[in-house]
Amino acid sequence: xxxxxxESLKIVxxxxxxxxxxxxxxxxxxxxxxxxxxxLLIGLAGMDGRATPVKDHMLWFxxxxxxxxxxxxxxxxxxxxxxxxxxxxxxxxxGARAIAIHWGKEHTIFQNRSLIPMIVRIGAxxxxxxxxxxxxxxxxxxxxxxx
Numbered sequence: 001x002x003x004x005x006x007e008s009l010k011i012v013x014x015x016x017x018x019x020x021x022x023x024x025x026x027x028x029x030x031x032x033x034x035x036x037x038x039x040l041l042i043g044l045a046g047m048d049g050r051a052t053p054v055k056d057h058m059l060w061f062x063x064x065x066x067x068x069x070x071x072x073x074x075x076x077x078x079x080x081x082x083x084x085x086x087x088x089x090x091x092x093x094x095g096a097r098a099i100a101i102h103w104g105k106e107h108t109i110f111q112n113r114s115l116i117p118m119i120v121r122i123g124a125x126x127x128x129x130x131x132x133x134x135x136x137x138x139x140x141x142x143x144x145x146x147x
Contacts, residue, residue: 006119008033009072018111020077025117027072035061040074042109043118051116059103069093074117078104 008031016022025040040059043051059074062081066072069092079102086092109115 006038006121007031008121009038009066009119011117011119014110014117017113018108020108021075023076023108023110025074025076027074027119029066029068029070029072032065032067035064035066035072037122039120039122040103041118041120043116045114045116051118053118054115057109059101061101064099066097066099067093067095069096071096071098073098073100075100075102076105076109078102078106 008029010028010030012026012028014023014025016024038061040061042054042057044054045051061072069086071086079100081102082100084098084100086096086098110117
């Protein structure tokens with residue numbers, strides 16, 4: 001199988017390995033893109049320079065556009081998404097932002113230095129036929145239950 005490289009987003013480094021509520025991944029935005037096309041996985045680094053994804057560790061970035069010069073900071077702990085303007089100082093691009101996303105893990109991940117973050121671009125999806133929408137609430141004719 002031939003897999004291309006993700007060029008829109010670049011993992012720069014993992015910082016504060018193993019430190020609760022501080023451990024994070026810094027990702028630089030190189031090209032304008034829609035974050036909903038990307039996921040972050042945890043991989044086990046191999047001696048040959050490749051990595052194997054670890055089971056049950058995926059973060060979908062969600063909906064949103066990013067621009068060159070923006071930074072995505074993914075904290076492994078729980079928290080709320082924050083978007084902070086970086087301003088025109090300190091060498092940041094005009095209008096650049098820092099977007100803090102939280103993975104929601106109950107523990108740190110990267111204290112084991114063999115584990116590395118991997119960005120994946122979503123190429124296709126397959127699923128069963130979508131079910132017909134159905135009313136999930138209480139109808140007007142049905143008596144409401146108190147307990």
